Amino acid sequence: MVDLDRLDRALVAAVRAGTPDSSLKVCRACVSWLPMTGVAITIMSELQGAQEPVCATDPGAARIDELQFSLGDGPCVESFTTGRAVLVDDIAAPAEGRWPMFAAAASAAGARGLYVFPLHVGASRIGVLDCYRNTPGPLAVDELAGALRAADAAVWTLLDQGERGTDADDGTAGNEGAEGWFAGHGLARAEVHQATGMLCAQAGVPPPAALARLRAAAFTQERPITAIAGDVLARRLRLDPDGIWLGGEDGEASTTDDTTGTGDRGIGLPDHEDPAGPASSKGDP
Structure with missing residues (x-):
């Protein structure tokens, strides 16, 4: 009870x-x-x-x-x-x-x-x-x-x-939904959101599709999505406008040793x- x-x-x-x-x-x-x-x-x-x-x-x-x-x-x-x-x-x-x-x-x-x-x-x-x-x-x-x-x-x-x-003076305090909350705080998954934006620009796809690409790469490579996002931000990995993953200048995607995907925030x-x-x-x- x-x-x-x-x-x-x-x-x-x-x-x-x-x-x-x-x-x-x-x-x-x-x-x-x-x-x-x-x-x-x-x-x-x-x-x-x-x-x-x-x-x-x-x-x-x-x-x-x-x-x-x-x-x-x-x-x-x-x-x-x-x-x-x-x-x-x-x-x-x-x-x-x-x-x-x-x-x-x-x-x-x-x-x-x-x-x-x-x-x-x-x-x-x-x-x-x-x-x-x-x-x-x-x-x-x-x-x-x-x-x-x-x-x-x-x-x-x-x-x-x-x-x-x-x-309160910038007009964001009254935003509906989660967007106002996202805008006002440091985010634990900021790298993932930044990488999503980069993929949107590279391939001309909307944010949900870019995020889906990151998730698919993390799943197929058996790596944390934050590690994949780090490769995108470091330009070791990019998305071709045709939807094909490309390596960086050395032609290969990074294999970082980040296996936790939690960063400094731990749990x-x-x-x-x-x-x-x-x-x-x-x-x-």
Whole structure:
């Protein structure tokens, strides 16, 4: 039985704090008071085809987010696209065939149940609350209610960050959707977005198609998408207008030794947070 009163108090405290780690506090409240192993918040842009990690309680949640960004597929993408919650009782079940590549990788990362909730601001969608646990099974009614309350709280923390990250005089503070939030913050996947822009110019393709090219290259080469993006930015790899990948001046694509794809942000937490911190303790929001 979920103690919804204690969960509500933790969520209200996180929103009222109005600090840079308020979104992370919402995620930690989910782990503390709901049967979740890990939780992440991701902002997404329908126009740009971009996904940016805001925070994650543990490496597993960060890995699940990264997998969906790299593959361009999974419950987060479906939830954001449809505007509906996506509840997966067991991602490792043989009957679960919606996202075969993601399912295999997510189960290998220790996920079984996946529960994703879209984040709405009016009619606009700005991202998702992505919850997972290492045991299979459906959410009970009170667990589902608690997760929906957490999604509402997550929206308020993102709105607060968006207001702090934009200049009210430059006309961006009122932007609808995730675009205003993207514009006002340093992005963990900035290299990927920059490389997408370069490919758009090189090949004359729209951003979603350029990002799809990056994802395909990362998948076929079995390298992090951030490593592929680094090659594009360093001009070791370019996209011909005919859609053919070309090497740099030496005629070869780089084979960097970056195998994590996480950069300095580690698991997507703010720099001052300890990944092994409060997320591991139940009952302390």
